Amino acid sequence: MPADSNTGMALTLVDGKPADSIPADDRGLAYGDGVFRTMAVRAGKAPLWSRHYTKLSADCRALAITPPDETLLLEDLRHITAGMPDCALKITVTRGSGGRGYAMPGTVIPRRIVAASPLPDYPAEYVAQGVSVRYCRQRLALQPALAGVKHLNRLENVLARAEWHDPSIAEGLLLDTDGAVIEGTRCNLFLVERGNVLITPDLSRCGVAGVTRDAVIELAEKNGMDCRLETVSCERLEAASEVLLVNSLIGVWPVARIEARTWDRFETATRVRKWLHVLADPSV
Amino acid sequence: MPADSNTGMALTLVDGKPADSIPADDRGLAYGDGVFRTMAVRAGKAPLWSRHYTKLSADCRALAITPPDETLLLEDLRHITAGMPDCALKITVTRGSGGRGYAMPGTVIPRRIVAASPLPDYPAEYVAQGVSVRYCRQRLALQPALAGVKHLNRLENVLARAEWHDPSIAEGLLLDTDGAVIEGTRCNLFLVERGNVLITPDLSRCGVAGVTRDAVIELAEKNGMDCRLETVSCERLEAASEVLLVNSLIGVWPVARIEARTWDRFETATRVRKWLHVLADPSV
Numbered sequence: 001m002p003a004d005s006n007t008g009m010a011l012t013l014v015d016g017k018p019a020d021s022i023p024a025d026d027r028g029l030a031y032g033d034g035v036f037r038t039m040a041v042r043a044g045k046a047p048l049w050s051r052h053y054t055k056l057s058a059d060c061r062a063l064a065i066t067p068p069d070e071t072l073l074l075e076d077l078r079h080i081t082a083g084m085p086d087c088a089l090k091i092t093v094t095r096g097s098g099g100r101g102y103a104m105p106g107t108v109i110p111r112r113i114v115a116a117s118p119l120p121d122y123p124a125e126y127v128a129q130g131v132s133v134r135y136c137r138q139r140l141a142l143q144p145a146l147a148g149v150k151h152l153n154r155l156e157n158v159l160a161r162a163e164w165h166d167p168s169i170a171e172g173l174l175l176d177t178d179g180a181v182i183e184g185t186r187c188n189l190f191l192v193e194r195g196n197v198l199i200t201p202d203l204s205r206c207g208v209a210g211v212t213r214d215a216v217i218e219l220a221e222k223n224g225m226d227c228r229l230e231t232v233s234c235e236r237l238e239a240a241s242e243v244l245l246v247n248s249l250i251g252v253w254p255v256a257r258i259e260a261r262t263w264d265r266f267e268t269a270t271r272v273r274k275w276l277h278v279l280a281d282p283s284v
Numbered sequence: 285m286p287a288d289s290n291t292g293m294a295l296t297l298v299d300g301k302p303a304d305s306i307p308a309d310d311r312g313l314a315y316g317d318g319v320f321r322t323m324a325v326r327a328g329k330a331p332l333w334s335r336h337y338t339k340l341s342a343d344c345r346a347l348a349i350t351p352p353d354e355t356l357l358l359e360d361l362r363h364i365t366a367g368m369p370d371c372a373l374k375i376t377v378t379r380g381s382g383g384r385g386y387a388m389p390g391t392v393i394p395r396r397i398v399a400a401s402p403l404p405d406y407p408a409e410y411v412a413q414g415v416s417v418r419y420c421r422q423r424l425a426l427q428p429a430l431a432g433v434k435h436l437n438r439l440e441n442v443l444a445r446a447e448w449h450d451p452s453i454a455e456g457l458l459l460d461t462d463g464a465v466i467e468g469t470r471c472n473l474f475l476v477e478r479g480n481v482l483i484t485p486d487l488s489r490c491g492v493a494g495v496t497r498d499a500v501i502e503l504a505e506k507n508g509m510d511c512r513l514e515t516v517s518c519e520r521l522e523a524a525s526e527v528l529l530v531n532s533l534i535g536v537w538p539v540a541r542i543e544a545r546t547w548d549r550f551e552t553a554t555r556v557r558k559w560l561h562v563l564a565d566p567s568v
Contacts, residue, residue: 012308012309014308019308020307020308020309021305021306021307021308022305022306022308022313023304023305024296024298024303024304024305024306024397024399025296025304025399026313027442028313029306029310029312029313029376029378029397029436030320030376030436030438031316031436031437031438031439031441031442032315032316032436032437032438032439033438033439033442036314063439063442063443064446092313092314094313095442100404101445101470102438102441102442102444102445102469102470103445103446104442104445104446113308113313115308115309120384138429139427139429141425141426141427141490142425142426142461143423143425143440143461145422145423145440145443146439146440151439152313152314152315152316152439153315153316153437153438153439154314154315154316154317154386154437155315155316155317155347155430155435155436155437156427156429156430157315157386158311158315158317158347158379158386158388159347159429160386161385161386161387161388162348162387162388177426177427185386186385186386206425
């Protein structure tokens with residue numbers, strides 16, 4: 001059944017079939033035993049699809065889950081976008097049903113859940129004028145075994161996002177328990193130093209390494225801009241000449257304010273956004 | 285060999301109604317946004333029910349989820365045990381469906397899932413002769429905001445339990461990222477020092493504070509045995525005169541072996557087991 005984007009109704013496929021439910025014994029529910037990705041689909045196309053599929057597969061393998069075949073996911077994408085060519089697409093892969101307690105079942109069939117919902121309607125000025133962000137009190141625990149992986153254990157993000165209701169705050173920044181700045185609740189972070197060096201927090205101990213972040217790291221190199229993965233303190237962040245938030249849905253948002261610190265020049269944000277546009281559509 | 289839970293059909297109630305599925309947009313699946321408890325039910329009775337309900341409610345509140353009314357859960361328990369008077373009962377409470385991304389929905393109805401499965405059939409010698417355990421390589425991250433809470437973000441436990449397949453190993457011990465011994469993958473831990481002092485790891489930075497652990501802490505005091513919450517290194521654990529594993533399903537298992545270290549006297553395990561029996565059924 002085609003989704004009705006006006007009512008915000010989501011369309012969901014579970015293992016390729018339209019469904020609005022999943023088995024109650026799914027280990028994704030029981031333990032957060034799975035991974036997910038979110039991406040923008042426009043006119044039936046998912047920009048950077050190959051990167052998303054590669055990252056989804058890598059995240060599955062980090063949890064010893066067999067990744068779904070790409071052809072199945074592309075069929076799901078076609079099925080869903082036939083009714084909803086513009087959407088936010090969320091792909092979840094869980095370990096599946098079964099097993100006794102925490103022990104993984106001997107044989108298990110991973111479950112894939114592909115859900116479309118309307119693209120978020122962010123204010124246009126977020127791109128042009130930048131966004132206001134805050135520091136979250138909730139910290140990210142240091143867990144190298146899961147760092148970088150977009151798994152389903154996301155209570156830290158939920159608790160962090162619950163800290164503010166002010167709609168003028170577009171995002172919250174998460175620090176780790178050592179006080180290093182890691183990411184936004186739903187995006188990655190870059191800063192600009194000395195006019196032409198990009199820095200993004202090292203995610204080897206916590207955080208989610210997004211596809212857009214990976215693309216920006218590559219694109220910087222390709223475009224002759226130095227890009228480094230380093231430890232970033234709040235002081236360092238606030239001393240940066242620009243701060244950028246990136247993910248697959250928002251693209252690139254420049255930061256205009258972090259609490260008392262403000263910025264009003266966004267040249268690098270504009271430059272990085274252009275790189276990403278060309279990467280997503282080389283004919284541009 | 286432990287019995288396979290597949291030999292008995294699980295019975296599940298979702299919000300009080302028999303169901304084998306949950307809505308695909310449940311936040312328990314999306315983010316592990318919920319809590320759970322597991323307990324033994326025998327002849328239709330759940331020992332220490334009040335403690336389980338109190339802990340479930342406290343865990344819900346730790347995540348700002350409204351706990352379900354006790355009367356609803358007791359109705360679920362009656363409904364389920366009418367068909368299965370002896371079972372392992374699992375109660376899961378999720379935040380419910382909805383919300384945009386990590387943000388909690390403005391109004392949300394928590395979902396309760398009550399599932400019965402056959403009681404695990406542990407070897408009788410586990411109680412009489414103790415169990416062999418191992419140290420897991422997987423470490424627990426330090427996250428004070430979630431420490432003690434039995435939430436649905438349990439990938440650390442899943443990864444730890446996947447480290448061994450040897451059926452002679454009954455449990456794996458989890459250390460935190462600082463090297464302190466915290467718990468088993470599915471149980472809490474006590475050690476005995478100087479013949480009559482109980483020590484259990486401090487769980488203020490990670491770990492799950494179980495109902496049986498809380499009961500043993502109280503019962504020790506009541507029975508004139510000193511019980512302390514402290515930091516426990518591997519060296520300290522192995523120097524103990526006894527090590528006990530506890531949870532609602534296993535009761536009390538003495539540890540007979542941790543890798544090269546062995547024990548063969550289990551007086552305190554026997555004593556603690558007796559305390560718990562009397563607590564569960566004061567007429568004993």
